[in-house]
Amino acid sequence: MDALRITHVEGTALPMRGEDVDTDRIMPARFLRAVTFEGLEQHVFEDERSGSVAGDRAKEQHPFDNPQYAGASILLVNRNFGCGSSREHAPQGLRRWGIRAVVGESFSEIFFGNSVMIGLPCVTVSPDELHELMERVEERPSAVLRIDLTAGTCEIDGFTCAIGLPAAARDALVTGAWDTTGLLLARYEEVNAVAATLPYVAGF
Amino acid sequence: MGKTLLQKVWDAHAVRILPTGQTQLFIGLHLIHEVTTPQAFDALRARGWKVSRPDRTFGTVDHIVPTRERNRPFLDLLAEDMITALEKNCHDFGIRLAGLGDDRQGIVHVIGPELGLTQPGMTIACGDSHTSTHGAFGAVAFGIGTSQVRDVLASQCLAIEPLKVRRIKVDGVLPRGVYAKDVILAIIQKLGVGGGVGYAYEYAGSAIDRMSMDERMTICNMSIEGGARVGYVNPDQTTFDYLKGRPFAPEGEAFERAKAWWASMASDADARYDDEVVIRAEELTPLVTWGVNPGQSIGVGGRIPSVDASLPDQQAVADALAYMGLEGGKPIAGMRVDVAFIGSCTNSRLSDLREAARIVKGRHVAPHVKGLVVPGSVAVKRAAEREGLDEIFRTAGFEWRDAGCSMCLGMNPDKLVGDQVCATSSNRNFKGRQGSPTGRTLLMSPAMVAAAAVAGEVVDVRELSAEVAAGAI
Structure with missing residues (x-):
C-alpha cells in the first residue's frame, strides 16, 4: 500500500474558470464507447477546445490548449466542478492527461468520490483564495503549487492557504487505502452477517 | 427522537x-x-x-x-x-x-x-x-x-x-x-x-x-x-x-x-432534518430551460434573463446565452425547435406517453420538426401499443422507436446535428449533451415537448390542452 500513498502533490497549475463544469463537458459521451479507459486523455474537453466548432467560435483560447500551461499537473476550478453524469471517464481522462490534483471551490459528490478512488485528490479552498491562486498562476504560469495533504495546506510563491478535504478521503489518500475493494473484502463474514438480518435478502 | x-x-x-x-x-x-x-x-x-x-x-x-x-x-x-x-x-x-x-x-x-x-x-x-x-x-x-x-x-x-x-x-x-x-x-x-x-x-x-x-x-x-x-x-x-x-x-x-x-422504514413523524424547504404547488407553472444547466429555467410565459451586472455569477448567464444563441429579455415562448424527443429515464413511462399522446392526438408534428418517441422499456412499449398510443404518435408524424436511453445522451445514432434545438423530456441540457457538440437542449415535461412538436416552437401546453379539454379537436 506504500506505493499508493499520496501525501503531497507538486507542480505547475492550470486555471479553468467557470461554475458547474459538468462531466459531459470534461468527457463527451461518445468517448465512453469503449471497453477500456485507455486513450481518454486525448478527449478531455474535446468539444470546446481548438479544432472543435465551439472552440473555434470562442473568443478565448481554452486553458487546456494554452501552451503556457503545458505540463501542468494541478487543475484549478470554481464551484460544483464535475457535476452531472457519474462517468468515471471524466477523472480518468484528466488523470491520464497529467492532472494529479484538483483545487476548487467545491465538487460534485460523485466526481469527488470517483477521483479519490483513482488516487486523484480534489481539495477545496475558499472562493477568495481560489481567486488569488488563479491570478497568481495566470500571472506566472511557471509558478509551482505545493499541496500538502497531511498538513492540509497549499502554497504558491509564498502565499499559503488551508485546504479542505474530508478526513476519510484524506486518510485514504495518505495511507494508500484509496483502492477500497481490498478493505471491503477484508472482513467479509461481517457482510454476510448484515445481509442475514435484512428481511428482503431472505425473501421475507 | x-x-x-x-x-x-x-x-x-x-x-x-x-x-x-x-x-x-x-x-x-x-x-x-x-x-x-x-x-x-x-x-x-x-x-x-x-x-x-x-x-x-x-x-x-x-x-x-x-x-x-x-x-x-x-x-x-x-x-x-x-x-x-x-x-x-x-x-x-x-x-x-x-x-x-x-x-x-x-x-x-x-x-x-x-x-x-x-x-x-x-x-x-x-x-x-x-x-x-x-x-x-x-x-x-x-x-x-x-x-x-x-x-x-x-x-x-x-x-x-x-x-x-x-x-x-x-x-x-x-x-x-x-x-x-x-x-x-x-x-x-x-x-x-x-x-x-x-x-x-x-x-x-x-x-x-x-x-x-x-x-x-x-x-x-x-x-x-x-x-x-x-x-x-x-x-x-x-x-x-x-x-x-x-x-x-x-x-x-x-x-x-x-x-x-x-x-x-418510512421516516418517523418526529424525525429531525438537517434542513427543510417548503414549496407551494399552486404557485408552479410549466417550466422550460433556457440555458446550459437544469437550474437555468423559466416559466413558459417568462422572459429569458439578461446579464445584470448588479447580480453575482453573470458570467454563467452570458456564457449560457451565447451558447444557446439567445437574446436576454425576449420571451422563451415562440423559440423555434428542430427536434422533439420524448423519452429517457426521467419521462419515458406509460403515463408520460399517455399524456404526450393526449396532446398530439388529431394533430401533426410541424413540418420542420423531427419527432421521436422512445419508450423506456419493452414493457412500456408493448403496453402503449395495446392502448394504440403508437398509432397516435405515428399518425401525428412521430417516429416510434425501441427502448433505450437514445437522444438523452446521444451514445447511439440518435443525436442532434449541428446547432439544432431540441425540446426534450430528458434531464440534462448541458453543452453537447445530446450528441452534437453545439446542439441546444430545452428541458420540459413530456406534454410540453408534445406541444412544442406540434407548434414547431416553444408553446404553453395549457393553451393546447384547453382545446383538448373543450373537445375542440
Missing part, C-alpha cells in the same frame, strides 16, 4: 466503520449496464475475484443500444463490442441479464421498478447518476463510478460517507398543465444545481403524497441535477399497490410481511 428513512436504511445496512472513517454499506441491489461496467469486470479478472452476490445483481442494455434496426451484429461495431462484453461478463460471472431481445430489456431505471426488483428500505447502486430514481420507492439509491462498480461487484458493499437530509415539502394541488417534471425543475431552480451536495433529498408534502409512482420517479430521478446524490419518497400505500404482483415482488403472506417492514 425519531429517525429519517435514510438513517434507518443506513443503520440496517452498515457493516462497519472502515479505518478511513467511511461506512461500509451493504448494497441490496446492484443494477448494471453496458457502459460503466467493462473496466470493472476486467479489474475483477485481473485480481482473480468473483462477483460476491450475483443473486443481488441484475443487468440490462440501454445506453448504447440502437432504437431501430436491432439485428445483430449491429451496424455500430463499437456498440456491438460493448453489448458483447456485457453478455460475456454476465455469462462468466453468473449474473441475470435482460439483454437485447429479452421482454424485460429497457432503461435500467425503468426496468428495476417495473420488475419489482426495486423495493422500499433497500440500498441500491448502479453506475449511472440517475440511480436516484429508485428512491421513489423509499430505497436509498446511489449513482456510482466504475471503480465503485468494481467494489460492489467484488464485495456487494460501498465505502461511503453519511449524508445529511433535507426535507422538501411540496404542499397543495398542482395547477392544470403542471407536471412532476415542473416540480423538480422548480426545486432545482430554487436550490441550485449544487445546492444538494452533501444531502439526500426527502420529498414530502400533500402534492407528493398524491403522486403516482411514475411521477415520484420523475422527481427522484433529477435529484442529482440539484446536486443531491440521493433522493427519496417515503413508501406508502401507492408504493405497495404498485409493487403487488410484480415479477420480483414477494407474494402472498410474504408480501404482507414485506409491507409491514417497508412501512416501518
Whole structure:
C-alpha cells in the first residue's frame, strides 16, 4: 500500500474558470464507447477546445490548449466542478492527461468520490483564495503549487492557504487505502452477517 | 427522537466503520449496464475475484443500444463490442441479464421498478447518476463510478460517507398543465444545481403524497441535477399497490410481511432534518430551460434573463446565452425547435406517453420538426401499443422507436446535428449533451415537448390542452 500513498502533490497549475463544469463537458459521451479507459486523455474537453466548432467560435483560447500551461499537473476550478453524469471517464481522462490534483471551490459528490478512488485528490479552498491562486498562476504560469495533504495546506510563491478535504478521503489518500475493494473484502463474514438480518435478502 | 428513512436504511445496512472513517454499506441491489461496467469486470479478472452476490445483481442494455434496426451484429461495431462484453461478463460471472431481445430489456431505471426488483428500505447502486430514481420507492439509491462498480461487484458493499437530509415539502394541488417534471425543475431552480451536495433529498408534502409512482420517479430521478446524490419518497400505500404482483415482488403472506417492514422504514413523524424547504404547488407553472444547466429555467410565459451586472455569477448567464444563441429579455415562448424527443429515464413511462399522446392526438408534428418517441422499456412499449398510443404518435408524424436511453445522451445514432434545438423530456441540457457538440437542449415535461412538436416552437401546453379539454379537436 506504500506505493499508493499520496501525501503531497507538486507542480505547475492550470486555471479553468467557470461554475458547474459538468462531466459531459470534461468527457463527451461518445468517448465512453469503449471497453477500456485507455486513450481518454486525448478527449478531455474535446468539444470546446481548438479544432472543435465551439472552440473555434470562442473568443478565448481554452486553458487546456494554452501552451503556457503545458505540463501542468494541478487543475484549478470554481464551484460544483464535475457535476452531472457519474462517468468515471471524466477523472480518468484528466488523470491520464497529467492532472494529479484538483483545487476548487467545491465538487460534485460523485466526481469527488470517483477521483479519490483513482488516487486523484480534489481539495477545496475558499472562493477568495481560489481567486488569488488563479491570478497568481495566470500571472506566472511557471509558478509551482505545493499541496500538502497531511498538513492540509497549499502554497504558491509564498502565499499559503488551508485546504479542505474530508478526513476519510484524506486518510485514504495518505495511507494508500484509496483502492477500497481490498478493505471491503477484508472482513467479509461481517457482510454476510448484515445481509442475514435484512428481511428482503431472505425473501421475507 | 425519531429517525429519517435514510438513517434507518443506513443503520440496517452498515457493516462497519472502515479505518478511513467511511461506512461500509451493504448494497441490496446492484443494477448494471453496458457502459460503466467493462473496466470493472476486467479489474475483477485481473485480481482473480468473483462477483460476491450475483443473486443481488441484475443487468440490462440501454445506453448504447440502437432504437431501430436491432439485428445483430449491429451496424455500430463499437456498440456491438460493448453489448458483447456485457453478455460475456454476465455469462462468466453468473449474473441475470435482460439483454437485447429479452421482454424485460429497457432503461435500467425503468426496468428495476417495473420488475419489482426495486423495493422500499433497500440500498441500491448502479453506475449511472440517475440511480436516484429508485428512491421513489423509499430505497436509498446511489449513482456510482466504475471503480465503485468494481467494489460492489467484488464485495456487494460501498465505502461511503453519511449524508445529511433535507426535507422538501411540496404542499397543495398542482395547477392544470403542471407536471412532476415542473416540480423538480422548480426545486432545482430554487436550490441550485449544487445546492444538494452533501444531502439526500426527502420529498414530502400533500402534492407528493398524491403522486403516482411514475411521477415520484420523475422527481427522484433529477435529484442529482440539484446536486443531491440521493433522493427519496417515503413508501406508502401507492408504493405497495404498485409493487403487488410484480415479477420480483414477494407474494402472498410474504408480501404482507414485506409491507409491514417497508412501512416501518418510512421516516418517523418526529424525525429531525438537517434542513427543510417548503414549496407551494399552486404557485408552479410549466417550466422550460433556457440555458446550459437544469437550474437555468423559466416559466413558459417568462422572459429569458439578461446579464445584470448588479447580480453575482453573470458570467454563467452570458456564457449560457451565447451558447444557446439567445437574446436576454425576449420571451422563451415562440423559440423555434428542430427536434422533439420524448423519452429517457426521467419521462419515458406509460403515463408520460399517455399524456404526450393526449396532446398530439388529431394533430401533426410541424413540418420542420423531427419527432421521436422512445419508450423506456419493452414493457412500456408493448403496453402503449395495446392502448394504440403508437398509432397516435405515428399518425401525428412521430417516429416510434425501441427502448433505450437514445437522444438523452446521444451514445447511439440518435443525436442532434449541428446547432439544432431540441425540446426534450430528458434531464440534462448541458453543452453537447445530446450528441452534437453545439446542439441546444430545452428541458420540459413530456406534454410540453408534445406541444412544442406540434407548434414547431416553444408553446404553453395549457393553451393546447384547453382545446383538448373543450373537445375542440
